[in-house]
Amino acid sequence: xxxxxxxxxxxxxxxxxxxxxxxxxxxxxxxxxxxxxxxxxxxxxxxxxxxxxxxxxxxxxxxxxxxxxxxxxxxxxxxxxxxxxxxxxxxxxxxxxxxxxxxxxxxxxxxxxxxxxxxxxxxxxxxxxxxxxxxxxxxxxxxxxxxxxxxxxxxxxxxxxxxxxxxxxxxxxxxxxxxxxxxxxxxxxxxxxxxxxxxxxxxxxxxxxxxxxxxxxxxxxxxxxxxxxxxxxxxxxxxxxxxxxxxxxxxxxxxxxxxxxxxxxxxxxxxxxxxxxxxxxxxxxxxxxxxxxxxxxxxxxxxxxxxxxxxxxxxxxxxxxxxxxxxxxxxxxxxxxxxxxxxxxxxxxxxxxxxxxxxxxxxxxxxxxxxxxxxxxxxxxxxxxxxxxxxxxxxxxxxxxxxxxxxxxxxxxxxxxxxxxxxxxxxxxxxxxxxxxxxxxxxxxxxxxxxxxxxxxxxxxxxxx
Numbered sequence: 001x002x003x004x005x006x007x008x009x010x011x012x013x014x015x016x017x018x019x020x021x022x023x024x025x026x027x028x029x030x031x032x033x034x035x036x037x038x039x040x041x042x043x044x045x046x047x048x049x050x051x052x053x054x055x056x057x058x059x060x061x062x063x064x065x066x067x068x069x070x071x072x073x074x075x076x077x078x079x080x081x082x083x084x085x086x087x088x089x090x091x092x093x094x095x096x097x098x099x100x101x102x103x104x105x106x107x108x109x110x111x112x113x114x115x116x117x118x119x120x121x122x123x124x125x126x127x128x129x130x131x132x133x134x135x136x137x138x139x140x141x142x143x144x145x146x147x148x149x150x151x152x153x154x155x156x157x158x159x160x161x162x163x164x165x166x167x168x169x170x171x172x173x174x175x176x177x178x179x180x181x182x183x184x185x186x187x188x189x190x191x192x193x194x195x196x197x198x199x200x201x202x203x204x205x206x207x208x209x210x211x212x213x214x215x216x217x218x219x220x221x222x223x224x225x226x227x228x229x230x231x232x233x234x235x236x237x238x239x240x241x242x243x244x245x246x247x248x249x250x251x252x253x254x255x256x257x258x259x260x261x262x263x264x265x266x267x268x269x270x271x272x273x274x275x276x277x278x279x280x281x282x283x284x285x286x287x288x289x290x291x292x293x294x295x296x297x298x299x300x301x302x303x304x305x306x307x308x309x310x311x312x313x314x315x316x317x318x319x320x321x322x323x324x325x326x327x328x329x330x331x332x333x334x335x336x337x338x339x340x341x342x343x344x345x346x347x348x349x350x351x352x353x354x355x356x357x358x359x360x361x362x363x364x365x366x367x368x369x370x371x372x373x374x375x376x377x378x379x380x381x382x383x384x385x386x387x388x389x390x391x392x393x394x395x396x397x398x399x400x401x402x403x404x405x406x407x408x409x410x411x412x413x414x415x416x417x418x419x420x421x422x423x424x425x426x427x428x429x430x431x432x433x434x435x436x437x438x439x440x441x442x443x444x445x446x447x448x449x450x451x452x453x454x455x456x457x458x459x460x461x462x463x464x465x
Contacts (some may be wrong), residue, residue: 016092016316021328024313025306029336031172033305034180040298042183042211046190047294050204051360053194054141056287058201059360061141063290064134064268067261068121068146072153073160074257075113079106080161081311082250084168085395086242088312092319096229103165104235105242107223110161112238114154121150133268135282141201148205155212162219168312169226178222182215252395252403256388259411264293266419267431274428280369284362285428288370291359292377299344303337303385307392314396323457330393330450337385345382348374377435383443390446394453402449410442 016024050058083106090099121128125146134142159178166175186207193203223231271285278285310333317325347355352374353367362370387410394403415438422430 016088016313021313021325021332025309025329025332025336028167028172028309028313029306031176032167032309033302034176036179036301036305036308037298038176038180038183040294040301042186043297044294045187046204046208047291048359049190049194050201051291053204054200055360056283056362056366057138057141059290060135060138060283060287061145061201063264063286063293064129064132064138064142065146065149066290066293067132067264068128068150068153069156070257070261070264072114072117072156074254074261075117076110076157076160077164077257078250078254079110079113079157079246080164080250081253081392081395082106082246082248083161084164084311085249085315085398086245087165087168088315088396089319089398091228092316100229100231101235101239102242102246103226103229104231105238106165106246107162108236108238109243109246110158111154114157117157118150118153121146121153125150132265133272133286135272135286137283138286144201145205148202149208152209152212155209155216159212159215159219162222164308166219166222167308169228171222171225171227172309174222174225178215178218181218182211185214186211248400249395249398249403251400252391252407255404256391256407256411259408263411263415263419266416270419270423270431271428274423274431278428280365280428284366284369285373285431287362288356288366288373291356291370292373294359295348295355296378299340299381299384300388302340303388306333306336306340306385307389309333310389311392311396314393315398318397326397326457327454330389333389334386337389338382341382341385345378348378348381372429373432376429376432380436380439380443384439386443387446390450393450397453399453402453406442406446406449409445410438414438414441 047059047062050062054061083103086102087099090096090102126143129139129142129146132142159182163175163178166172166178189207189210190204193199193207197203199206267289268286271289272282275282275285310329313329314326317323317329352371355374356362356367356370387406391403391406394400394406415434418434418437419431422434424430426433
């Protein structure tokens with residue numbers, strides 16, 4: 001894009017405003033994708049080791065405990081994405097002090113929210129696990145696991161939230177290293193605690209706590225190395241107006257995770273109830289869904305990695321009114337996530353049994369259910385990158401309300417009602433068919449809203465020039 005006749009400002013200073021979009025997306029996406037992939041492999045490895053060392057009940061237990069992870073992630077994204085989006089918008093507008101104050105407020109709130117979540121979970125742990133849909137046979141395994149990993153929830157919030165800010169500061173490689181170190185350590189410690197020391201679920205949980213501690217330490221260490229802003233002590237006292245701004249732009253990502261949490265809870269309870277009425281029983285469906293969630297995390301590592309990598313690029317250029325660069329970034333990301341999603345679709349349709357088999361042994365009924373669930377529930381996965389990319393797009397340009405709406409479409413507006421309604425007529429198969437319908441509807445609506453926003457940006461560009 002030609003830089004003549006553009007608004008003056010930070011273009012000559014910050015490469016986000018002048019470097020080629022393809023190169024920027026690649027530079028930011030690779031370390032972000034690798035970070036997410038490492039985190040995904042950590043979840044997958046955890047599930048594999050538990051499946052091999054404990055069995056189906058262990059896999060079901062981690063699925064029951066998973067809502068706690070998504071709740072912690074939602075808080076991390078609320079503060080991390082919200083801080084990063086405001087941080088980049090302020091930098092793009094040339095206001096470094098506001099950028100520093102925003103980042104510092106977000107960091108302080110990560111510590112506060114993390115501690116509060118840990119305390120609440122510790123007090124209501126048993127009630128939460130029952131609410132999450134734990135069958136009686138699974139409960140002892142889930143209680144052992146979450147009883148230990150709950151202490152790592154503050155560490156997870158801090159490391160995840162800070163890694164987003166670190167990337168927005170122009171250090172995507174260091175952000176990747178924080179996540180990589182914790183995940184790599186967990187993969188090493190899991191087999192030691194589970195198989196060598198024979199600690200089962202407790203061993204997997206202890207490995208998680210140690211790993212999260214290391215990742216958190218490295219992320220906090222970066223506070224003394226920020227490149228684009230300088231912090232002062234008084235910046236770290238949370239300000240209400242900054243918290244509101246952070247919440248506004250972080251709400252979409254937060255609500256998306258909370259929607260996933262609610263969806264997981266509803267799905268676990270639905271699978272528990274209708275599974276007990278079917279030939280599969282309640283444990284097999286819950287265990288299978290736990291495995292598929294981990295596999296889907298690996299796919300989403302690419303999708304979210306590209307979406308998150310575009311956030312500083314889109315945010316900076318929108319703040320600087322370089323609308324053509326904003327559009328180009330989204331389009332390149334759209335093509336990338338769609339290609340990846342098509343590859344995932346082919347793998348899930350052709351090799352479901354082989355994929356599930358990696359996560360431990362099971363009887364023929366277990367694999368039969370897994371194959372059907374993969375092929376039906378994930379049928380429209382080739383469209384699954386569009387909704388999170390579009391939600392992140394609106395967050396990046398400061399339109400939080402629209403971003404929140406898009407983030408809620410699949411999980412809340414479409415999926416939740418269908419999960420409750422379809423099984424009434426189709427039994428446990430109803431859960432499977434609710435997935436692809438929700439995926440397709442959410443993707444179509446996202447495209448419509450983004451195209452409308454592109455037209456509005458085109459009108460603004462004409463007004464500027």
